[in-house]
Amino acid sequence: xxxxxxxxxxxxxxxxxxxxxxxxxxxxxxxxxxxxxxxxxxxxxxxxxxxxxxxxxxxxxxxxxxxxxxxxxxxxxxxxxxxxxxxxxxxxxxxxxxxxxxxxxxxxxxxxxxxxxxxxxxxxxxxxxxxxxxxxxxxxxxx
Amino acid sequence: xxxxxxxxxxxxxxxxxxxxxxxxxxxxxxxxxxxxxxxxxxxxxxxxxxxxxxxxxxxxxxxxxxxxxxxxxxxxxxxxxxxxxxxxxxxxxxxxxxxxxxxxxxxxxxxxxxx
Numbered sequence: 569x570x571x572x573x574x575x576x577x578x579x580x581x582x583x584x585x586x587x588x589x590x591x592x593x594x595x596x597x598x599x600x601x602x603x604x605x606x607x608x609x610x611x612x613x614x615x616x617x618x619x620x621x622x623x624x625x626x627x628x629x630x631x632x633x634x635x636x637x638x639x640x641x642x643x644x645x646x647x648x649x650x651x652x653x654x655x656x657x658x659x660x661x662x663x664x665x666x667x668x669x670x671x672x673x674x675x676x677x678x679x680x681x682x683x684x685x686x687x688x689x690x691x692x693x694x695x696x697x698x699x700x701x702x703x704x705x706x707x708x709x710x711x
Numbered sequence: 712x713x714x715x716x717x718x719x720x721x722x723x724x725x726x727x728x729x730x731x732x733x734x735x736x737x738x739x740x741x742x743x744x745x746x747x748x749x750x751x752x753x754x755x756x757x758x759x760x761x762x763x764x765x766x767x768x769x770x771x772x773x774x775x776x777x778x779x780x781x782x783x784x785x786x787x788x789x790x791x792x793x794x795x796x797x798x799x800x801x802x803x804x805x806x807x808x809x810x811x812x813x814x815x816x817x818x819x820x821x822x823x824x825x826x
Contacts (some may be wrong), residue, residue: 585737589714592733592766610797617768668806677776680769680805685801687804 575642580635581620583628583653591620591638598640599647599711604676611688612647612708618681619651619704627655627702645711651704657696669702714738717745725756725824727817731763734771735737739743742774750825755787758820762793775811781804788812 579594581587595616599609616638628634636653665683666676685692691707715738718729726749734742759775774790782789790816793803794802802808814820 572797585735588735588768589733592735607797614766614768614801617735621768621770625736650797670807672776672806672810675776675780677773680772683802684769684805 575640575641577642579638581638582632582657583624583630583634583636584632585621585624585630586649588617588620592617594638595649596676597638598642602642602647604647604708604711608708612649612706613686614672615692615706615708616651617648618684619706622681623651623655623702623704625651626658627653629648629656637653645709647708647710649706654700657700657702658694659696660692660694666707715741717742719749721747722758722821723760723825724754725821726754727758727760727821729760729763734774735766735768736770739770739774740815742771743777746751746774746778750781750785753785755785756824757782757783757787758824759789759791760793760817761791761795761798762817763797764795767798769805772802772805772807773818775807779810788824790820790823791813792817 570664577598581591592613596609596613599612623636624630634655636651639650639652641648660682663682665686666679689706690709693705695703697703715734716734720727754809779789790812793816794813802813812823
């Protein structure tokens with residue numbers, strides 16, 4: 569790999585949970601090909617699964633006629649995954665991590681995806697761009 | 712793609728659900744049905760064997776959260792067993808061992824019900 573050039577890979581999928589397996593395979597393949605350790609790859613794959621699940625569920629409300637894009641950008645130092653959708657926007661900065669002992673005590677269900685992404689990745693950034701473009705950027709340092 | 716299956720066995724009054732494959736937002740419903748099915752038969756003592764489970768996301772964890780109270784209020788429980796380290800790490804990361812008993816083997820989990 570050229571030291572400065574980025575490798576970019578892209579996948580576009582229908583907004584359906586049945587595609588989660590294919591998305592995981594796509595991301596795992598790119599991470600593995602980049603020589604990333606399995607334990608780090610597992611974290612990236614789970615974070616992307618959680619992000620895509622949220623898009624399917626919350627941004628698109630399970631509307632399978634919609635699509636979103638998974639774009640992988642690999643540089644020497646970072647493995648970045650961009651999730652791009654045109655659904656309902658949200659601001660993760662407004663969503664605090666749950667207090668897990670309280671969460672468990674109250675037997676709550678759901679709402680752990682963003683919490684996991686923040687734990688598993690080095691950075692989680694969200695951009696709401698013009699033309700109703702939502703972009704979630706998950707970054708993992710690899711060097 | 713996203714393959715997942717469950718198998719059900721009984722050991723006395725303990726119901727064992729074996730998980731196989733990938734548990735995510737797509738396949739979680741399959742596990743929900745398997746556990747709901749036990750509840751309709753008034754079976755509340757459940758051991759989930761994770762030995763063949765390769766992957767879990769938060770949607771999978773949510774299934775256990777959804778049913779734990781029903782089992783415990785009916786003198787039962789959901790005990791978890793034989794997780795691969797990569798799966799256990801997710802439970803641990805979210806503090807789930809605070810709420811669930813997790814055993815290295817299915818036998819230990821089943822025996823806990825027999826005490």
